[in-house]
Amino acid sequence: MSIPNLPNIKPDLLDTPTLAKLAPVGELDHPPRILMLYGSLRERSFSRFLVYEAARILEHFGAEVKIFDPMELPMAGSVPETHPKVVELRELSLWSEGQVWCSPERHGAITAVMKNQIDWIPLEQGALRPSQGRTLAVMQVCGGSQSFNVVNTLRLLGRWMRMFTIPNQSSVPMAYKEFDEDGRMRPSAYYERVVDVMEELFKMTLLLRGRTSYLTDRYSERNERAVKAIDRQIGKI
Numbered sequence: 001m002s003i004p005n006l007p008n009i010k011p012d013l014l015d016t017p018t019l020a021k022l023a024p025v026g027e028l029d030h031p032p033r034i035l036m037l038y039g040s041l042r043e044r045s046f047s048r049f050l051v052y053e054a055a056r057i058l059e060h061f062g063a064e065v066k067i068f069d070p071m072e073l074p075m076a077g078s079v080p081e082t083h084p085k086v087v088e089l090r091e092l093s094l095w096s097e098g099q100v101w102c103s104p105e106r107h108g109a110i111t112a113v114m115k116n117q118i119d120w121i122p123l124e125q126g127a128l129r130p131s132q133g134r135t136l137a138v139m140q141v142c143g144g145s146q147s148f149n150v151v152n153t154l155r156l157l158g159r160w161m162r163m164f165t166i167p168n169q170s171s172v173p174m175a176y177k178e179f180d181e182d183g184r185m186r187p188s189a190y191y192e193r194v195v196d197v198m199e200e201l202f203k204m205t206l207l208l209r210g211r212t213s214y215l216t217d218r219y220s221e222r223n224e225r226a227v228k229a230i231d232r233q234i235g236k237i
Contacts, residue, residue: 013222032063032205035096039114041071041102046141046175047102049183050194054100054139057198063205068092068117076119086120090130093121098135098205099163100198104175105142105150106125118157131161136203139170139194146173162216166204168197 036046036055044061055065081087093099103114121130136158140150151169158165172178172190185191208215 008098010223010226013219013226015217015219015222017219030064030084032202032209033095033097034058034063034065034201035092036065036067036100037102037114037117038067038070039101039111039117042115044183045104046172046179047104047139048177049179049185050139050141050172051102052183053185053191054102054137054194054198057195058100058202061199061202062096063202066092066095068114070117071123073116073120076116089117089120090122090125093130093134094125095127096134097209098137098201099131100137100139100201101154102139102141103150103154103230105140105147108147108149110150110153114154115157118161121161123161129162130196131163131214133208133216134163135201135205135208136163136165137169137197138165139197140172141175142171142173143176144174146171164204164208166197166200167223168193168200170194170197 015060033162034055036051038045040047051067055067058065066107068089073089079086083092101114101118103110109132114215122130123131138151138154138158140154148169148171151171155165155169170193171191172194177186177188185194
């Protein structure tokens with residue numbers, strides 16, 4: 001079937017992928033930039049401990065890591081977007097090439113602290129996209145037996161934010177047993193899984209860097225821009 005026979009498709013706005021367009025991009029002049037979010041305000045927070053442990057692994061691989069502190073971040077919609085903590089979070093999201101989200105499980109779901117951070121990150125900010133095209137790794141800590149409620153919810157949110165969520169993930173059961181008094185994770189199969197997840201995130205971030213603008217360029221959006229351009233031209237006549 002030829003393209004002109006497809007209903008309502010404008011062939012000049014289609015962009016058929018080619019090897020040339022997807023060819024490897026040369027080395028960039030900075031290490032992968034990873035933003036890490038955790039979902040607890042407790043003094044002894046296992047989700048924060050897990051993020052710190054993951055950050056050490058990423059830095060060992062050569063990434064530049066920044067961890068956002070959710071303390072004093074207001075509830076989404078309760079203050080103007082100019083609030084310092086909101087500005088800080090959005091600037092970090094724009095800075096990042098990949099992200100790590102880690103939340104405790106509370107009542108079978110992510111915490112309000114975790115959801116509030118994600119709610120403050122818009123899909124679009126003017127001409128910028130604070131989340132789209134970035135890689136994402138998801139993790140959770142459990143107070144009891146292992147579950148995957150949180151990572152499943154985080155995957156759903158990552159998809160909604162148009163992020164490339166990597167296949168691997170980490171769920172740490174009975175987290176109070178997995179960290180010592182200094183907040184360091186004890187050697188275990190769970191720790192090895194965290195290493196696996198961060199290694200995969202690092203690799204995927206390198207593979208996608210420099211390509212996200214192309215990968216997130218969509219026919220529907222090109223068509224919308226073309227229609228608006230025509231409307232502006234008609235308005236000038």
